[in-house]
Amino acid sequence: MAYKIDNLLDRVAHRAALRRWRRIADEAARVDLSELRALRQRARHLRRHLERMIHVAENRLALPMIGNAAVATPIGSDWSHRPELWNGPVFPAGYAGVASKQRLGNETTLHHDCTVSELTLRQIRNTRPEDLAPYGLRMDVFRFDGSFLSLVIDLPREGVEGLRKKHLVRLETIVELEQPIEMFARLNVKHGPNTDQIVRELPLHEPQVMVEFDLSYSNFNEKRVEHAWIDLIFEGPQMNQMILRDLTLSRRPRAEI
Template structure:
């Protein structure tokens, strides 16, 4: 969908109208581009900033998956908006993983919507950024 305010957010968003839904969750997968994983280290923090709008409250989980060799590291955090603005932020600290930095092949994010039936979910913006972890 085209954004009504492209100067304040992404020019396009994603709207999900979920009616009758027999499952327990709906998962949306976002593959990270090669540039996002080049140079990724355990000393990095990955941050997701989202601007979401829903007809009724809904639990949303963000799961970061990083494939390195035969293993896949998974970090999960709640991404549900905390106030009426619809803004949600989550950070993944890679220092707490057993990530083999030299063998990173791919990475993706699963956005997991718990019990999405009879709800309209609009994702106005989704931004992933990577920051170095502070050395103390």
């Protein structure tokens, strides 16, 4: 049960303890050595618990807040989203020897065609001061005998409702790579029996890894949109560790000319 500190008795006891130890510190230079030795032992016991509590508190308070909804979006955006994998804990948090079509959480699925899987997938806790997302995703790839590796991220219902050809869909991410590779993002929009696709290469050499999908170049039927998803495609991923510290999606109507 969580400890409560907002009651009157606790505040009174805390003030009394502060006064007592302030007085002991003021008189430490004058007390008998035998009494000073006993007081030092008590102070050390108290310090052990205080330092442990401060250490835990500083670590927890330094971490990005779980469920943080802060998403940097362009002016005029009518929807933004940080998928749950980067926003809160999922269970289980990871897999080794990951099979194709393995889901991690409710929105993210890994696809590959390896004969023998030497891939691991794990949600990790972000700890850097600059991170907005509380969680990241780490993927380790050892021997890779397949022809493709992709991470599929489903757009929620709110991102699909009202989707029009006038929209620009933006994907932003923070990527850390052990070895440089090429990555592509593909937006898929399913409308009736058909699926329209737009592919963009992620500019991994730039400080801000961002791509936009201009839906005016697609041919989907606005009245029949059923589902949309993003494929993150990793080219030549063998013997590499890839960390996605954050991933956000947003959309905005194109400015009228």
